[in-house]
Amino acid sequence: MKTVTHTRIKLSLSAIALACSIGISGCATTQKTTADTANPVTASFVLPSYQSVTLDNGLKVKLMVQKEVPLVTIDAVVRVGAVNDLTSGMAYITSQSLMLGAAGQSKADIEQQLDFIGASINTSADLEGSYIRANMMNKDVDTVLNIFSHVLRQPDFDATEFDKLKQREIVGLSQQKESPRAVIGRYFNQLVFGEHPYANPVSGNSDTIASLSIEELRAFYKDYYQPSNMTINVVGDFNVADMTAKLNKAFGDWQATETVLQPDLSQALPTLTKPQVLLVDKPDAIETTFLIGGVGIRYNNPDYVGLTVVNTILGGRFTSWLNDELRVNAGLTYGARSGFSSYAQSGLFQISTFTKSSTTKEAIDLALKTYARLWEKGIDQVTLDSAKAYVKGQFPPKYETSGQLAGLLSDMYLYGFNDDFINQFQAKVDGLTLAETQRLIKQYFPQQNLQFVLIGNAEQIADVAAQYGEVTTVDITATGFGQ
Amino acid sequence: MIRNIMALLMTLGVLSAPSVSATQAEDINSFTLDNGMKIMILEDSSIPNANMYIFWKVGSRNEVPGITGISHFFEHMMFNGSKKFGPKMFDRTMEAAGGANNAYTTEDMTVYTNWFPANGLETIFDLEADRIANLDINPEMVESERGVVQSERTTGLENSNWRTIQEALKSVAFAAHPYSWSVIGYESDIAAWTLADLQQYHKTYYAPNNALVVISGDVKLAQVKALANQYFAPIPAQAAPKAVRTVEPPQNGERRVFVKKESVSTPNIMLAYHVPATRHADYYALDLLASMLSEGHSSRFYQALVDKQLALSADTYMPMSFDPNLFYILGVANAGVSAETLEQALIEQINLIATQGVTQQELEKVKNIKLMDFYHAMETINGKANTLGTYELYFGDYTKLFNAPEAYNQVTPADIQRVAQTYLIKANRTVGVLAATEESDQ
Numbered sequence: 001m002k003t004v005t006h007t008r009i010k011l012s013l014s015a016i017a018l019a020c021s022i023g024i025s026g027c028a029t030t031q032k033t034t035a036d037t038a039n040p041v042t043a044s045f046v047l048p049s050y051q052s053v054t055l056d057n058g059l060k061v062k063l064m065v066q067k068e069v070p071l072v073t074i075d076a077v078v079r080v081g082a083v084n085d086l087t088s089g090m091a092y093i094t095s096q097s098l099m100l101g102a103a104g105q106s107k108a109d110i111e112q113q114l115d116f117i118g119a120s121i122n123t124s125a126d127l128e129g130s131y132i133r134a135n136m137m138n139k140d141v142d143t144v145l146n147i148f149s150h151v152l153r154q155p156d157f158d159a160t161e162f163d164k165l166k167q168r169e170i171v172g173l174s175q176q177k178e179s180p181r182a183v184i185g186r187y188f189n190q191l192v193f194g195e196h197p198y199a200n201p202v203s204g205n206s207d208t209i210a211s212l213s214i215e216e217l218r219a220f221y222k223d224y225y226q227p228s229n230m231t232i233n234v235v236g237d238f239n240v241a242d243m244t245a246k247l248n249k250a251f252g253d254w255q256a257t258e259t260v261l262q263p264d265l266s267q268a269l270p271t272l273t274k275p276q277v278l279l280v281d282k283p284d285a286i287e288t289t290f291l292i293g294g295v296g297i298r299y300n301n302p303d304y305v306g307l308t309v310v311n312t313i314l315g316g317r318f319t320s321w322l323n324d325e326l327r328v329n330a331g332l333t334y335g336a337r338s339g340f341s342s343y344a345q346s347g348l349f350q351i352s353t354f355t356k357s358s359t360t361k362e363a364i365d366l367a368l369k370t371y372a373r374l375w376e377k378g379i380d381q382v383t384l385d386s387a388k389a390y391v392k393g394q395f396p397p398k399y400e401t402s403g404q405l406a407g408l409l410s411d412m413y414l415y416g417f418n419d420d421f422i423n424q425f426q427a428k429v430d431g432l433t434l435a436e437t438q439r440l441i442k443q444y445f446p447q448q449n450l451q452f453v454l455i456g457n458a459e460q461i462a463d464v465a466a467q468y469g470e471v472t473t474v475d476i477t478a479t480g481f482g483q
Numbered sequence: 484m485i486r487n488i489m490a491l492l493m494t495l496g497v498l499s500a501p502s503v504s505a506t507q508a509e510d511i512n513s514f515t516l517d518n519g520m521k522i523m524i525l526e527d528s529s530i531p532n533a534n535m536y537i538f539w540k541v542g543s544r545n546e547v548p549g550i551t552g553i554s555h556f557f558e559h560m561m562f563n564g565s566k567k568f569g570p571k572m573f574d575r576t577m578e579a580a581g582g583a584n585n586a587y588t589t590e591d592m593t594v595y596t597n598w599f600p601a602n603g604l605e606t607i608f609d610l611e612a613d614r615i616a617n618l619d620i621n622p623e624m625v626e627s628e629r630g631v632v633q634s635e636r637t638t639g640l641e642n643s644n645w646r647t648i649q650e651a652l653k654s655v656a657f658a659a660h661p662y663s664w665s666v667i668g669y670e671s672d673i674a675a676w677t678l679a680d681l682q683q684y685h686k687t688y689y690a691p692n693n694a695l696v697v698i699s700g701d702v703k704l705a706q707v708k709a710l711a712n713q714y715f716a717p718i719p720a721q722a723a724p725k726a727v728r729t730v731e732p733p734q735n736g737e738r739r740v741f742v743k744k745e746s747v748s749t750p751n752i753m754l755a756y757h758v759p760a761t762r763h764a765d766y767y768a769l770d771l772l773a774s775m776l777s778e779g780h781s782s783r784f785y786q787a788l789v790d791k792q793l794a795l796s797a798d799t800y801m802p803m804s805f806d807p808n809l810f811y812i813l814g815v816a817n818a819g820v821s822a823e824t825l826e827q828a829l830i831e832q833i834n835l836i837a838t839q840g841v842t843q844q845e846l847e848k849v850k851n852i853k854l855m856d857f858y859h860a861m862e863t864i865n866g867k868a869n870t871l872g873t874y875e876l877y878f879g880d881y882t883k884l885f886n887a888p889e890a891y892n893q894v895t896p897a898d899i900q901r902v903a904q905t906y907l908i909k910a911n912r913t914v915g916v917l918a919a920t921e922e923s924d925q
Contacts, residue, residue: 068861070858108786111779111780111781115781116844117851118851118855164792172795177746179641283745284745285641286640287634289641317578318578319571319574324571328571330627331626331630332630356634386575386579389578393600396532397532400529401862401863
């Protein structure tokens with residue numbers, strides 16, 4: 001954001017993480033149990049209670065009451081994303097087009113109506129899901145739900161607005177490439193996944209966006225936006241019976257019309273057979289931004305929690321090995337980290353940092369050397385205990401707001417995990433042993449055939465790039481996000 | 484977050500609704516230690532966590548040429564070793580107790596943020612007290628931290644057009660006041676700080692009488708009082724820092740600056756107008772005016788610029804500020820739109836308000852948007868701590884928060900028009916242009 005403040009680690013550690021993750025949010029929830037402050041012990045995490053309701057037409061709804069502030073979040077999540085794209089960017093542009101007018105009400109009318117009551121409806125898409133999120137004060141639920149149902153069920157796909165949207169998106173893609181941090185994850189995703197649908201850039205590219213027609217959009221919408229292919233989650237300050245009645249009125253008569261076809265994403269997942277380097281040339285770059293990694297894990301992997309702890313030690317907190325070596329000891333960067341980004345059937349693992357152009361080799365070598373400690377030295381008990389305390393201590397604030405909790409419920413739908421994933425989180429952290437960490441390191445962290453994306457001044461860093469694998473060079477302004 | 488502070492002021496008129504359990508004035512407790520350190524507490528058991536925010540009244544405003552950026556650099560150095568907890572031990576101790584931390588520096592303040600499970604409260608007091616009372620500035624740590632801050636500066640310029648253009652614009656908009664330089668400072672000054680500079684800075688500004696502590700979360704007042712007395716009360720007060728004496732002279736004509744960056748795909752325009760400090764009565768009208776221009780798709784900028792395909796985005800920003808500062812506008816041109824066209828389109832929207840005013844309905848709309856912002860800020864213990872502390876310092880007394888709705892409600896369409904006519908005028912404006920190529924003289 002347009003901050004004028006300077007943070008010690010926030011910009012470095014979170015911004016690259018955001019750039020690298022592909023729309024996957026977290027993995028657990030808050031407890032609402034009050035800690036006993038007279039006799040402090042770490043309280044256990046539990047998912048706040050919620051009700052599951054099935055509407056008359058079979059649409060599944062979850063309702064979670066949170067009364068701290070008089071707000072309500074309504075999320076619809078549709079099982080369609082870039083993996084379903086026929087033309088690159090289609091799922092994303094479809095999601096954006098829902099807001100171009102609905103049920104005969106113009107885009108401007110909808111926006112005016114929402115803004116006037118301080119409410120909002122935002123739409124988005126990622127690899128495997130499309131999202132419609134409404135935020136409102138609880139007194140305005142009827143007004144917003146009415147618009148929300150129109151946007152979801154009766155989008156007009158207005159031709160004039162659609163042309164304007166496409167034009168803005170195309171120019172916006174160029175603008176995003178002004179910031180290496182904003183786009184490096186797309187290059188990396190495509191480098192690792194190759195021909196698999198997980199390689200599809202959610203944003204599309206300037207050529208494919210330009211080619212999209214309203215007819216294609218309508219067909220795509222019809223194929224996937226159906227009550228049998230989605231769920232609705234409501235979190236906030238509301239009465240469950242009243243809300244159920246309102247949702248039934250808004251969505252109960254919506255019937256599925258098509259059989260939804262989904263790709264089998266478990267097939268043809270990549271096997272990386274050689275180290276590769278994608279060098280993205282940005283001639284006026286004053287630093288090199290880079291990712292190193294390979295294939296990660298799927299979201300509902302039973303070892304997800306254990307890997308979160310191990311990754312915390314490697315690159316998931318300020319005192320992590322990577323940040324300690326590259327930032328604190330060497331002063332090469334403002335921040336270095338690592339992380340898993342998970343999808344339903346696979347995922348990515350990446351180390352991420354940046355440094356001035358002249359220290360590119362020094363920073364990459366130090367990152368690789370630090371990464372190798374996982375196998376060469378492993379983890380000691382003191383470090384493991386600290387990481388376990390850290391992961392547990394930082395967990396509740398991730399699921400404090402209605403929006404965070406609604407997002408969690410959406411992830412549960414898309415990625416196939418249940419309450420246990422949340423409620424067992426602490427027990428899984430507590431149960432992690434040193435021996436287990438060794439198994440996790442051996443089994444999951446990519447050690448061979450690492451993949452590299454470097455965005456920087458190619459003239460200055462091409463020789464460095466060539467030391468890590470077969471190099472492909474692209475200009476950052478070239479269409480698309482990969483080779 | 485800064486905008487959300489203002490939203491907080493908007494709320495209290497509607498907090499009487501039955502289901503509302505948002506924070507009330509009486510939920511906040513505060514006390515002041517004998518050494519002058521003020522501590523505010525907001526008990527909130529919604530999650531088993533708590534935080535501690537320490538606001539130090541020192542920022543780039545307190546610097547002079549030669550040591551620009553030292554406030555921010557010093558923020559980094561506060562993590563690099565003290566008497567009990569040596570280099571690296573602040574972070575290691577906190578993380579082993581389940582806590583995390585961060586910090587930020589602005590033109591006016593340096594703020595340290597600690598987030599932890601509630602049972603880690605004493606550890607946090609222990610850590611903070613040690614570095615406030617006994618910082619030990621290590622020469623080797625200073626050298627590696629220089630590289631970190633240089634990287635922070637570089638990555639900001641590499642990835643943020645806003646930061647690139649704002650740095651240049653501030654140096655033109657301010658002729659005398661230290662808001663002239665960016666918070667991160669000049670590159671040459673970053674390379675030049677001495678140990679003595681840092682030690683003097685610590686002694687001058689990191690005295691308990693120059694701090695405000697805010698704690699919110701699953702803690703109890705009595706517990707906080709006991710820990711504050713044990714850990715913070717023994718730290719001696721220091722003489723009050725010297726006041727910032729420089730007053731920016733009036734601007735009597737438009738100023739301009741151009742910044743070239745080859746990878747910028749379309750021109751960026753930044754406009755900045757001098758406006759009063761946050762405590763000035765006109766702050767409320769200016770804040771509402773900023774929202775009318777840029778918040779939401781029904782805003783004037785979106786309707787007139789984005790929807791018309793002239794701009795990809797157009798935003799406003801007015802920081803809270805101890806001294807008179809700037810009201811910023813940043814527009815990013817759509818393809819094929821020249822810098823000049825975008826600049827004129829932005830100015831036209833401002834002038835429309837100055838000449839034709841705004842409607843009562845438009846005013847009501849932005850008040851509702853701010854109310855939503857407020858609720859979002861008050862959804863988390865971190866939002867609460869940051870909001871309360873920021874309000875206390877910029878408005879001088881957090882209890883004024885609860886009188887502020889009236890201040891907002893008194894703003895009329897005529898006030899909006901008046902502040903536009905008073906401040907958003909050409910003679911008071913600096914224009915910054917960021918583009919790949921500079922237009923030629925021909």
